[in-house]
Amino acid sequence: MPIDMAQFHQTFFEESFEGLDLMESGLLDLNAGDADIDLINTIFRAAHSIKGGSATFGFKLIPEFTHIMETLLDEMRDKRRQVTEESVNVLLQSVDCLRDMLASERDGSHLDLDRVKQHQEMLQKIFNDKELSPVSVVSNGSRERNDQEPGISGWRIKFLPFKNLLSKGNDPVRMFRELSLLGDFKVTVDTSRLPAFFSLVPEECDLCWELILKGDVTKESVHEIFEWVEDDCELDILPLSSEMSAGGMAEKSDPASADEKEKKEGSRIPEDIRKDVSRVGEKRNTQPSSENSSIRVGIDKIDGLINMVGELVIIQSMLAQLGKDFDMNQLGKLRDGLSQLERNTRELQENVMRIRMLPISFAFNRFPRMVHDLSQKMGKEIELKMSGENTELDKTVMEKIVDPLVHLVRNSVDHGIEMPEVRRENGKPETGLLHLNAYHKGGNIVIEISDDGAGLNKEKILRKARERGLVKEDEVVSEEGINDLIFLPGFSTAEIVSDVSGRGVGMDVVKRNIHALGGKIEVVSSEGKGTSFIIRLPLTLAILDGQLVSAGDQIYIIPLVSIIESLQITESNVNLIAGKAEVYKLRDEYIPIIRLYDVFNIPPRNTDLKGGLLVVVEGDGKKAGVLVDDLLDQQQVVIKSLETNFKRVEGVSGATILGDGTVALIMDVSSLIRLSHQAGSINSRPLTFFANSKAA
Amino acid sequence: MAKILAVDDSASMRQMVTFTLKNAGFEVVEAVDGQDALKVAKTTKVNLVLTDVNMPNMDGITLIRQLRALPDYKFTPMLMLTTESGDGKKNEGKAAGATGWLVKPFNPDQLIATIKKVLG
Numbered sequence: 049m050p051i052d053m054a055q056f057h058q059t060f061f062e063e064s065f066e067g068l069d070l071m072e073s074g075l076l077d078l079n080a081g082d083a084d085i086d087l088i089n090t091i092f093r094a095a096h097s098i099k100g101g102s103a104t105f106g107f108k109l110i111p112e113f114t115h116i117m118e119t120l121l122d123e124m125r126d127k128r129r130q131v132t133e134e135s136v137n138v139l140l141q142s143v144d145c146l147r148d149m150l151a152s153e154r155d156g157s158h159l160d161l162d163r164v165k166q167h168q169e170m171l172q173k174i175f176n177d178k179e180l181s182p183v184s185v186v187s188n189g190s191r192e193r194n195d196q197e198p199g200i201s202g203w204r205i206k207f208l209p210f211k212n213l214l215s216k217g218n219d220p221v222r223m224f225r226e227l228s229l230l231g232d233f234k235v236t237v238d239t240s241r242l243p244a245f246f247s248l249v250p251e252e253c254d255l256c257w258e259l260i261l262k263g264d265v266t267k268e269s270v271h272e273i274f275e276w277v278e279d280d281c282e283l284d285i286l287p288l289s290s291e292m293s294a295g296g297m298a299e300k301s302d303p304a305s306a307d308e309k310e311k312k313e314g315s316r317i318p319e320d321i322r323k324d325v326s327r328v329g330e331k332r333n334t335q336p337s338s339e340n341s342s343i344r345v346g347i348d349k350i351d352g353l354i355n356m357v358g359e360l361v362i363i364q365s366m367l368a369q370l371g372k373d374f375d376m377n378q379l380g381k382l383r384d385g386l387s388q389l390e391r392n393t394r395e396l397q398e399n400v401m402r403i404r405m406l407p408i409s410f411a412f413n414r415f416p417r418m419v420h421d422l423s424q425k426m427g428k429e430i431e432l433k434m435s436g437e438n439t440e441l442d443k444t445v446m447e448k449i450v451d452p453l454v455h456l457v458r459n460s461v462d463h464g465i466e467m468p469e470v471r472r473e474n475g476k477p478e479t480g481l482l483h484l485n486a487y488h489k490g491g492n493i494v495i496e497i498s499d500d501g502a503g504l505n506k507e508k509i510l511r512k513a514r515e516r517g518l519v520k521e522d523e524v525v526s527e528e529g530i531n532d533l534i535f536l537p538g539f540s541t542a543e544i545v546s547d548v549s550g551r552g553v554g555m556d557v558v559k560r561n562i563h564a565l566g567g568k569i570e571v572v573s574s575e576g577k578g579t580s581f582i583i584r585l586p587l588t589l590a591i592l593d594g595q596l597v598s599a600g601d602q603i604y605i606i607p608l609v610s611i612i613e614s615l616q617i618t619e620s621n622v623n624l625i626a627g628k629a630e631v632y633k634l635r636d637e638y639i640p641i642i643r644l645y646d647v648f649n650i651p652p653r654n655t656d657l658k659g660g661l662l663v664v665v666e667g668d669g670k671k672a673g674v675l676v677d678d679l680l681d682q683q684q685v686v687i688k689s690l691e692t693n694f695k696r697v698e699g700v701s702g703a704t705i706l707g708d709g710t711v712a713l714i715m716d717v718s719s720l721i722r723l724s725h726q727a728g729s730i731n732s733r734p735l736t737f738f739a740n741s742k743a744a
Numbered sequence: 745m746a747k748i749l750a751v752d753d754s755a756s757m758r759q760m761v762t763f764t765l766k767n768a769g770f771e772v773v774e775a776v777d778g779q780d781a782l783k784v785a786k787t788t789k790v791n792l793v794l795t796d797v798n799m800p801n802m803d804g805i806t807l808i809r810q811l812r813a814l815p816d817y818k819f820t821p822m823l824m825l826t827t828e829s830g831d832g833k834k835n836e837g838k839a840a841g842a843t844g845w846l847v848k849p850f851n852p853d854q855l856i857a858t859i860k861k862v863l864g
Binding site: 055059060062063093096097099104105215216217218225276279280 | 754755757796820822844849851852
């Protein structure tokens with residue numbers, strides 16, 4: 049049964065991409081003139097594995113490419129070649145190129161073949177001083193061809209093994225067996241070397257053989273059988289018919305096979321490359337991107353789970369035992385069992401969630417390279433410091449936070465940290481510091497991106513905001529408010545739009561993405577001293593901290609991150625706009641009031657605003673007050689998708705099952721606010737509490 | 745049934761080799777590098793060792809040398825998987841006690857043919 053190699057591709061891609069990351073970080077650590085053998089070894093091994101795997105799994109373009117890299121690294125490892133900045137840079141770029149090649153193989157996406165060729169040439173150029181070419185290892189010299197000479201009908205083989213042949217695991221019988229498959233085969237054993245019985249060492253090979261092989265067999269195939277033992281024996285292979293006349297033709301271990309193989313490869317390559325090149329370009333299969341389809345889990349996590357399940361089984365059997373003939377005397381035991389079950393379930397849940405957790409280094413790893421490249425490009429000197437790389441984060445959150453982080457880091461490098469001259473003038477060290485930090489804090493993960501650059505220029509921000517009409521001319525904005533302006537859509541202070549950052553889209557998208565993850569971003573900046581962006585993210589998307597509220601006879605859940613505060617309505621703060629929209633005066637701003645029972649069209653318990661509870665929420669930068677009947681518990685809820693089980697409902701992000709088995713809807717605050725705006729229905733009813741108060 | 749120790753730091757190669765061998769009816773134990781393999785080989789007696797050469801912690805050649813020094817593995821066939829078609833690694837491996845080698849890339853059929861050849 050042929051084996052489908054495609055089943056191993058996923059693993060190959062995973063490890064290859066990991067290998068590339070390893071190569072990249074290794075190369076970044078490798079300094080010119082340096083010859084850290086361990087480091088080069090690690091990089092070499094990664095290249096070597098990619099080469100070996102890609103060749104085995106049939107990705108033809110990649111082995112050629114990695115071969116040059118590998119050879120270059122091999123020479124560096126053996127100190128035959130100096131580690132220069134140029135070679136490190138070319139290797140780094142080759143890593144990028146290789147990444148694209150692998151991605152193209154994996155996803156069937158388009159590959160820029162000119163670029164591959166260009167990189168290959170660049171690598172080649174590095175070699176040029178040594179004339180080392182990966183594809184031209186063609187052995188010259190005319191080798192004796194193995195073709196059967198006419199008239200020869202077989203071979204006489206004299207096989208004199210050295211004493212140590214057996215101690216390498218080679219068994220002469222194996223070779224005889226193979227030879228016997230090639231034709232008519234006769235073995236004559238020569239015991240002349242055999243010592244006297246008492247001096248016999250059974251582990252040594254003292255026998256010799258003369259083998260006669262008749263048939264249409266090439267000399268090469270005979271050599272092939274002895275390939276592994278050629279250095280451990282004397283071997284004479286003589287043609288049967290002409291052996292008398294050509295006694296001197298005997299040859300010892302013949303390196304032909306290896307050389308010839310190379311020769312074949314050498315001549316094979318140019319044509320095949322062309323074929324491969326066009327094949328990769330054409331390849332656009334329907335296989336979906338497999339980027340997110342699997343996850344690597346540490347054995348310890350799996351072991352933890354198995355442990356938990358084991359305990360669960362024990363408790364289950366204990367409870368089952370109790371239930372068989374239960375009487376009230378055993379109530380205490382039952383309670384113990386149940387509380388143990390509860391503890392176990394919670395632990396199991398935590399452990400399962402941990403499977404999806406990955407250290408944030410997966411996201412951070414790209415930054416050394418990025419900062420290195422960007423700072424080189426811009427002539428800045430930047431030291432990147434990273435801490436808390438082992439902080440774990442949900443895989444999905446991780447994937448979605450990468451883009452915002454990249455944007456923020458680019459911003460810091462581009463706008464934050466000043467040019468070395470400017471820094472020197474301002475009495476700062478020429479090398480700027482960029483610090484990425486991650487840590488857990490109260491059920492959230494906090495990521496900080498701090499630089500010691502120029503800080504936000506408040507005047508400039510305010511001026512820009514006014515120019516763009518984001519802030520009215522006479523509006524007074526607080527210090528913090530100014531910083532927050534940078535998150536507004538259409539705001540960019542970049543004087544020149546560079547290809548590093550500042551295309552006018554940016555911080556608002558960053559903020560929106562982080563909000564979509566249920567997170568928050570804030571900025572702290574001190575002019576001349578630096579800027580810090582602080583991102584707070586939930587640990588996972590599958591569970592959220594919710595505030596349970598009741599409206600009518602229903603329970604709803606408002607995500608805690610969206611809640612700013614909850615308050616009891618003071619009647620004097622409620623106003624009607626245009627005679628219909630209810631707004632609440634919250635300190636110095638007005639926020640619309642959303643009556644939850646209206647949105648969901650359920651019979652209200654109480655329509656009176658007076659003394660009612662208002663939950664002030666924020667979504668997409670807009671605030672609103674949600675009128676609820678009661679504030680209940682705060683608890684973690686597991687999100688069940690409504691979309692997959694039912695259909696998408698505006699204003700609702702999902703549902704959950706509460707402890708008593710009832711289903712509660714989880715509010716999507718942004719869409720709730722949008723909904724209330726659209727419908728214009730913030731209220732078309734007369735303000736009930738004015739009516740009541742009039743009556744009173 | 746013959747038991748084979750497959751040693752490779754690359755998960756995909758290990759996966760491929762193991763699958764192929766099991767598919768052909770062999771029993772397989774895996775190791776991720778030389779050190780790991782040495783540990784495994786000491787607790788489980790295997791009939792054949794199939795090892796990659798370039799690996800972290802302990803390379804395949806050192807592994808072969810150390811295994812050969814163990815009484816249990818004095819005559820056990822040990823094959824290296826090597827990408828080098830040149831003689832350097834092969835000779836080094838032979839000197840360490842390797843039985844033979846299989847040059848990467850190889851396909852499953854070649855692998856099985858070689859193993860069957862050695863195990864008879």
